[in-house]
Amino acid sequence: MSTIQGEPFIINIGPQHPSTHGVFRIKATVDGERVIDAEMVMGYLHRSMEKLAEERTYTQNIPFTDRTDYLSSMSNNLGYVLAVEKLAGIDVPDRGQAIRVIMAEFQRLASHCMAVGAFTNDTGAWQTPIMWCFREREKVLDLFEMTSGARLTCNYMRIGGVAFDLPKGFEEAARKTLAGFPQLIDELDAMLSGNEIFLARTKGVGVLTPEMATNASLTGPMLRGSGIAWDIRKADPYCGYEQYDFQIPIGYNGDSYDRFSVRLEEMRQSVKIIQQALDRLPGGPHSTQVPLALRPPKGEAYARVEGPRGELGYYLVSDEGPSPFRFHIRPPSFINLSALKEMTVGGTVADAIVVLGSIDIVVGEIDR
Amino acid sequence: MTRELTGEELAAAAERLVPGSVARTEPHCCYIKPEHLRETMTALRDDPEMDLVYLANLCGVDYWDRFEVVYHLHSFVKNQIGTYKCETHDREKPVIPSVVPVWHGAWMQEDEAYDLLGIVFEGHPNLYRIFLWDGYPGWPLRKDFLSMPGGLQPGLNEFAGVSRRGEPPVRMTE
């Protein structure tokens, strides 16, 4: 007995498609509903930031990092300033570090809200979870606006600290915002984790074995979803993460559902971290004085943070000039795409969309 | 804390696994000879002592006189990170062996380095211009690529007297 073989044809998922989250294209060869080949096409949003950064001073480069992963600008700022501080050997005061942790974790909350919401949207839940997520994300963005004046591209971190001290009333506002999150996470958990349709759509879809995940350099929830306990906040603590009590959530099978549930649990952990950071917010200056035209000594540095999408690394090479000789971003969502083909081929078109949603890409970061 | 392996440790490990593979050593990194690159990387990945199973970052750098490809390798269990490098001095056709057979994650990063720096990764299954379109003139991240219109030279012209480059002649890669 033979299976019925259709005529394969190519279908372009993107560049303008509701589920590619930006101008990103998958050239999928499909046989009926089954994907037999997938090719990624990107570069629609390429702005050559790495080249532009070589023309600007170290401080001037901070706004660029906002615009790579525009959904987690605080984490991007943080990774970059950490790299510069490592290169130049600058110490950050305690208060500055605590503020950085608070902001980075709030950014993780906001970004995971978007990730979880968009992912459920990709599975076909008609906008409801994403709207709930947006409701809480808005409050986080309000906090950012209160602190840095901007909502999306905050440009808040500075080399040696943060741009401004926390405004008056921030702590109460932050606690009020935080209070909403456990409820949101429980709501999402109740609505999706127990939903048979959602489980049927996500469980066993886009399975990544731990070996595959490691070999394909995946990071963040993708890696943890496959059962690898890896979190740079724990493994290589920066900004005093070793003082905070939190845990790393890891998945079981490495399927789309595990990535989703890991993100949800990470949000819970972030809430925990922020509460601890707010409780023990030290006094003192928020920043050290750093010369405007900073000239770090000759050398190179690779610093990374655990961004919402995974290991966000910055590789800087200095030649004692006022601007980096080489500025390289290790973009988590770009490298997480490495395994897209392996995860989608063999599944249906609908599965491919779910897998893409579970990777949680930001096209600004892929193309840079 | 992640332990950053020093150049000596990295070189010792590479020499132990593949004798004669180390080109030179610096305090924080270790240069591998291109002809031994893939062999050494495979050995480092599979060696239980080093356990560098994870390619954290792959990045090409243009140093005017040479191209370097930087590999940041990571071990989860040992929690250590090491920086290996591989360099080529040929500016016309820089060729470095591909490590895609060792790490699948290198695939797109090597594509990117090829697209922006023009480093050809030998043995890469699908080397193409991942961001820019086919036929794009030149390699934008090279230091001699003149990107600005009007014949302006790249550099910090707005900071008087701090132009640090310009010594080597600027070529139009058109």
Next chain:
Amino acid sequence: MKQPFLVSDKWYDIRDLSNLSNEILHQVDRALPGEAAYILSPLLGFVFVFLLFVLPTQLYLGVLGERKIIGRMQSRYGPNRTGKFGVLQPIADAAKLLTKEALTPRYADKTIMYLAPVLFVMPAVMVWAVIPFGPEMIIADIPNSLVYYLAVSSVPTLVIFMGGWSHNNKYSLFGAIRIVAMGVSYEVPLVMALLGVVVMTGSLSLNGIVFWQDAFDIWLVALQPLAFAIFFICVSAELNRTPVDIAEAESELGSGYLTEYSGMKWGLFYGMDIAYALAASALGATIFFGGWSFFGLQDWVPSWLFFIGKLYAFYFLFIWTRGTLPRLRIDQLMAFCWKYLFPLALFNLFIVATERVIWTDGLDGEKGFVYIFAAANILATIVLVVTWARFLGYRPENQTTKPRLVNEAGGYVPVTPASGEGR
């Protein structure tokens, strides 16, 4: 069968609006010669039902209600800028759609592409002909109105296929293929489920079914819960509502068969989708929720008010599922239809037929036994649903779906039984 109540034939008796139309017809018949009334009566019915009911409800309560309620479910306001509470939003929508550029792809089959939205409207109007708004308020009281409904409601599948195929677009073709596969499959359990109703009530007429429910003082949703569940799922599938909207599949196919439609051509599809949902709600309310009857209260309150109330309650169910549930994949959907719904519908039919035989032959159609049957059927539904799922190898997820938590970073953490293997 008891007579529900004595409708006075006075034209001002608003308990039954058919008196009014009859009066008008009578006057027309007297005034005009020949068969003018013969031609006028369907027109009059059309005017009464379509212009006075379908169009306003569809435009206002359908579109606006859907947007407002889903907005509330998504913790936002919904339309609130046009008029008080956004009540003029449907009109604004229509004005926008009418003034929009209607794009046509160059290689589209233009005739079919233009024809499809027009043909899509036709069945949406036609199904209302047999929906009883009251004991006499029905345009065409034909004896086989249920079959008529099913016949007419099988046409949109075809029209959607035409629309999807005509664009020469791969996404649209995907949608078209999906709707055809799904429409044909889900019609089978739907008809099987309704067959159970027909066997129990012994009537193919919608009005007859309502009379039966009124006579025995029970709604068929209690008597045949399994049939109701199957009906609801199948109707959702036929209507492309969200848990099963794989033909539109916004996130996968970018609206499937609607991808290339724009302007009012899209607007017709959108509006008529809601009209079909309302029609299906009307059918569901009629068959399973007693239609215009309300345990004798319809003698005093206009029966069509009950009907419309039930209709919107049913329609709210559609909105609710749409605002809550994710979408199934097509292979899961087809497997669900053929492996789960279809056998259950057959079981249901078997049970109902047995009960009917016992009831009429052994128990002389005693009224009280209906309630015993209802209790038995509710029990049987639970047992059947659970056992058939178990038989197909499905086990509910009892264990935690939460991820494991570790304190230290390191390599791969193997899944041990203690940490929840084999969830």
Next chain:
Amino acid sequence: MDGAGPTLAFWALSAVTLVAAGGVLVSRNLLHAVLFLILSFVGIAGFFLLLSAEFLAMAQVVIYVGAIAVLVLFAVLLTPAVGRDNGETRFIAPALLLSVALAAVFIFVIHDTTWNTVDEDPRATVESLGTALLGRWVLPFEIASVLLTAALVGAIMLVRSPEEEAEDGLA
């Protein structure tokens, strides 16, 4: 069956059905042909309605328009040359001959048969249809169902892949 209305309807339906049937023949796009076929099915349903056989009319719509036409559409979709001109064939002469012969037979039969006219209204109700199908004609009815079931099972078996058979414990 008298009065202006039914007569008008009869001629309108005849026109629609015949034009649609002609469209099936002349349209070179396979999908258009199928759509014309569907239109002609609908026209036939209209005739049934005109003959007071509502149930037959509805069954015609449900089965032919809702199911069979959709299956034909599937068949057409799986044909590679849907939109191509499908008119050219080497069998024009035999086809013409065959169709003329067939038409002659039909016209002869229609012309020569003495058609019975029934005076009373022949109401084919659902009850009578059901009684007939499960009473007098139960054997052909059941044989037809068995045949269809066999065809269904056969079709399912044809498209099953070995992997599916292996993984499906119920098979």
